[in-house]
Amino acid sequence: MRPSLAGVGFIFDCDGTLLDTMDAWLSMEDTFASRVGGRIDSSMREALCTMTMPEEAVFLHETFGVGASPAELEAEIDEYFMSYYSERAEMTPGAGALIEEVRRRGIPCAIASSSPHAYLEAGLGRTGLLGAFTSVFSTEDVGASKRERKIYDAAAKSMKAVPELTWCFDDAVYALHAMKKAGFKTVGVYDRDTSGTVDQLRETADTTVLTLEDVDIDELLALQAAHLAASA
Known part of the structure; x- marks a missing residue:
């Protein structure tokens, strides 16, 4: 029984x-960091793994200077991922x-x-x-x-x-x-x-x-x- x-x-x-x-998320992080000559190291990757998307946008903006603001960067990330999840997930x-x-x-x-x-x-x-x-x-x-x-x-x-x-x-x-x-x-x-x-x-x-x-x-x-x- x-x-x-x-x-x-x-x-x-x-x-x-x-x-x-997850490959898409890791690729996104690497792409935005490399846009300004930055690189995601292992300690950053570990921290990013625990973050919500708004937290990631703040982190990437404050750490690497990506985007004019966290809100602008988050909007760019959002556009990419809506397409990804809808068409390729x-x-x-x-x-x-x-x-x-x-x-x-x-x-x-x-x-x-x-x-x-x-x-x-x-x-x-x-x-x-x-x-x-x-x-x-x-x-x-x-x-x-x-x-x-x-x-x-x-x-x-x-x-x-x-x-x-x-x-x-x-x-x-x-x-x-x-x-x-x-x-x-x-x-x-x-x-x-x-x-x-x-x-x-x-x-x-x-x-x-x-x-x-x-x-x-x-x-x-x-x-x-x-x-x-x-x-x-």
């Missing part, structure tokens, strides 16, 4: 987890099959992402994933970054799920730390070392996969049930 799904939910990051879009390996299986089982799922809401709807719509989600939350929707718990709580509430019964999937170590601190169960999904090495993901998350093709829903629900039994 399968475990009860009462209070259960799945929360997915988008970029680098469901959508293979693709799923990561295993994303389509996993979301279809989650939907088949009746497990509610939501999105929690740092990308602007319009990009999320465009990319998820293009790839056919959008209709599977109870809700789509961007950090701009909740007024807080993924370094804070607010976006995860909002996603869980939208599904009538509770943190200890909710699995969060993310490729970024900093986000996994925030999720765990807020009481959520976590799946580290490897994308690239700049988001988190495999070792870092394994040290942080409750379980880690190299791609979404490796996710075993029955195993996640069994781990969850065992944890609840042990803490009862």
Whole structure:
């Protein structure tokens, strides 16, 4: 008999987890920095990984002097990415099959992402994933970054799920730390070392996969049930 799904939910990051879009973000950062002779080093890349898009625009403007103002730079970035998500965004390996299986089982799922809401709807719509989600939350929707718990709580509430019964999937170590601190169960999904090495993901998350093709829903629900039994 399968475990009860009462209070259960799945929360997915988008970029680098469901959508293979991180190369586009890294390329954008490099392009704007190089426009004025700058270069993104490893410490900058690590910091940029945690930022919302408005924060990135401020960082690139203040660090390299790109754009007449952060607002002007953000508008230029926005124009590029709306086109990209609408016309070129693709799923990561295993994303389509996993979301279809989650939907088949009746497990509610939501999105929690740092990308602007319009990009999320465009990319998820293009790839056919959008209709599977109870809700789509961007950090701009909740007024807080993924370094804070607010976006995860909002996603869980939208599904009538509770943190200890909710699995969060993310490729970024900093986000996994925030999720765990807020009481959520976590799946580290490897994308690239700049988001988190495999070792870092394994040290942080409750379980880690190299791609979404490796996710075993029955195993996640069994781990969850065992944890609840042990803490009862």
